[in-house]
Each structure stands twice: as C-alpha cells, then as structure tokens.
Amino acid sequence: MTTAKMTAVKTRGISILLVDDHPVVRQGYRRVLEHQDDFSVVAEADNAANAYRAFKSHGPDVVVMDISMPGASGLEAIRNIRARDPDARILVFSMHSEAAQVKAAFGAGASGFVTKGSEPAELIAAIRSVARGEHAMSDDVARVLALESLVPTKSALDQLGEREIEILRQFAAGSTKEQIAANLNLSTKTVQNYHYLIKAKTGMRTDAQLVRLAVECGLANL
Amino acid sequence: MTTAKMTAVKTRGISILLVDDHPVVRQGYRRVLEHQDDFSVVAEADNAANAYRAFKSHGPDVVVMDISMPGASGLEAIRNIRARDPDARILVFSMHSEAAQVKAAFGAGASGFVTKGSEPAELIAAIRSVARGEHAMSDDVARVLALESLVPTKSALDQLGEREIEILRQFAAGSTKEQIAANLNLSTKTVQNYHYLIKAKTGMRTDAQLVRLAVECGLANL
DNA sequence: TGCAGGTCGGGAAATTTGCCCGACCAAATT
C-alpha cells in the first residue's frame, strides 16, 4: 500500500488528537474512531504537556481529551491549546458529568463534553459537530446542565469562592489544616474557619462527605 | 458445561465476555480484542447482574471485567460466576492497583489482574494466559504485590479487623460517628476509639486520607 | 492453662469545632 496519506486531509476527513492517560483506553478509542472512514487519529498523548506538544506539531481538527489526568488538570491543557490557537476544537471526554466540571471545561475553551458512559455513536456525532465548529454534549451532560440552569441550584461547588475551592482541594487531597495554612500563608484559624464555611455552604455534615464531594466534582484527582 | 465443549472451543479461539459499565470503553476494548483473530467477544455486560446472566447463557472462555462498577462490587459478580462454574476464567481489568484490591479480586476467584494503564499487548497476553488456565497480572500489579510481600507492610487495610473495616466503610461513606454507633449498636465512644485506632494502624493522619484510602481500596463505592 | 488478639468502652488532658464577631480591601452601584 503506497498511499500519500498525509496530503490534503482537510478536504477529506477529520484529523484527531487523542489525549488520555490510559494506553489501552486510548487505543480502544482510536479503533472505534478510525472505524469511521472520514476520521483519522493523527496523534496521541498521555498527559497535558504532551497534548500541547502534539497539538503544536500536528494541528488536528479536533482534540478528544480526558480531563481527569494525573498531575496538572486537563483544563490547563485546554487553556494552553486555546491560547495558542483560539480556533482549536477540543472535545472533553470525561468519566463524570458534574455541572461544575462541565462549566469549567467550557469556560476553559472546550467545544464539547461527552461522558464515557455515552454510546459510541454519541461520541462520534459530537466529534463531527465540534469539527463543524458547533458545540456538542452528550445527553446526560445536557440533562445535568439543564437541570442546574433551571434551578438556582448552586450545584455544590459553584457557590464557593476561589479561596474556598483551593482549601477544599488541599483538604480533600489529605493535607492537614496546618499544612494548608502554611501553603497559603494563612493562620490555622483562618483555614479552620474556611473549613467550617465550606461545610456550611455545601451542606456537607461530615469531612468524609466533603472529600467525596470534592472527588466527585473532579477537584481532587483520586 | 461439558468437557467436550471445552475442547471444541479450544481448537477455534478464545471467546470473551466483556464487562464494563462504560459503553464507549467497552466497545473500544472489543475492537482492540477482536483485532486478534483468535479472539471473539461473544457478549458484553454493563453491570454485575447482567454479567452473571451473560456468563450463564454464553459460557465464555474468559471474562474480562472492570470491577469498579456502580452498585454492588464487581467482586460479588466474580464470586457469583465462580460459584456456578469453578472453572470460570475471570480477568480483572481495573483502574487501580491497590494491593488490597488485587488480593480481594484473586480471593474472590479471579485468574488475572491487569490495570487500565497497561499496554494493550499486556492485556492481550494476559487473556491468553488465563485462557490457558494460568494466572496473570500486569507488570505494575506484580510490582505492587511483590513490594508488599517483601515488606511486612500489611498494605493498609489488611491489618484491620472485621469491625474496623466496617466502621471505616461507614465513615468513608459519610456517616457520622453517632450514626455508625447506632447502626452497629455501639457506644459513640467505641466508634471514636476505633476511628483513632484505624488512623493509627493505617498511618493516615487526616480523615480525608482515610476516606481516600477506603475509596482506593474499593471499600467505598464512590 | 495461659497467652495473644479482637472487641468494647471509661477517663482526662489537649485539641478542634461551631458559631459569632470585627476588619480590610476591591469591585460594583448609586
């Protein structure tokens, strides 16, 4: 087979960059996606930094990205990519569908959000949509977002301020209040007060519930 | 369930039942696996109950199962399947590689344990191994297990008694100490003492660390 | 028979929480 494969892809199909930290999972998607004959996966990456590099060198039409990656949040990768190319199309492919996470993703510049619980057809359709420059999300994500736009729900984390979020994250990550205070140059007392406030605002009664909330909202990388 | 059937299958290929609660992920694996021409995925299931039903009706050579499924633990599914057919080959395919979880899986009757962070080749090799009746695990799992067999570490949860485990689970699930005491017909004081003991035994300093430990060990369904 | 270990709780000092408060500062309103 001697084909000039890299030529004039734009006119023919959709080139894709896959970002996910699990090789098997990644390869799985790759096969699912390449089964569509107008799709071609031109690169893969397993972390935020490599994703950025791969984007620079391949300039794919669509980036399909799992944002729950180790280390730096995938949100950062989205921001980096968009900073370099404001027309970049990024489709987030996540385990969770917390309203806060979805909003954060779109806020960072994502064009779509599909959960891993969706049917393959939904993912494929979403990729075509974002490639066309539209926004896309899977049904379950839409439902969550719709629900929370109806109700002034303040879905748990949204009502927290910057500082509160940061303290909650460190707390959920396992840090002591003293450590958090030291990290942020605060008095222990202040951190204690934040802790109290966070519990009050989120309605969580137990520290354990707080940790679970943080994990579920993608605040803490489990 | 006759031996005659087994030999017939052996000459042809390896039939596989896929169990994972994420359709896209599942379909991804399916393609990866079916790319091997002696593999054939004969059924899929998205939860423990369906896995058991599918096993009964298809009698696959190997079950490839993600044990971090919603609701009842996948461990239960393993036990159910093995209870019906002690020769069943089950390969666990998990996100995590906590020693406790690996042990629990093998204890429940799994024949292999591969993490989702492994290369596809490792998964494929592992499937062939368990199909042959051998035990298999990916390199990272082996390393974790080896490490913990060398060190008298008693990886976190193993050193806890029945009662301690139960209290830890309820605690991680978000229950108050009073609620736990009420559930188990204990005094609050006793639960407090257990809580203290558990932290001491596991070496966790923070409640948050404790919760994470419990979640990572599959004690609490996130 | 006696020892090891899991279970259950009391006690007392040390620490943390729960809740309220005031102060500062920056942005938005008026």
Next chain:
DNA sequence: AATTTGGTCGGGCAAATTTCCCGACCTGCA
C-alpha cells in the same frame, strides 16, 4: 464621591471531639 456588596482574613470562647491510656470480656490456640 459615597456606599453597598462580597470575598478574604483572623480573634474569642463554650462545647465537642480527639488523643492516648487503661481495664474487661470473649475466643481460638498452643
């Protein structure tokens, strides 16, 4: 320019919890 609003930062103090030690009971086992 003046004021309201809202996030940030911490003090205070009573009440609650944690920490660590202890004794008692029961069971399996050497």
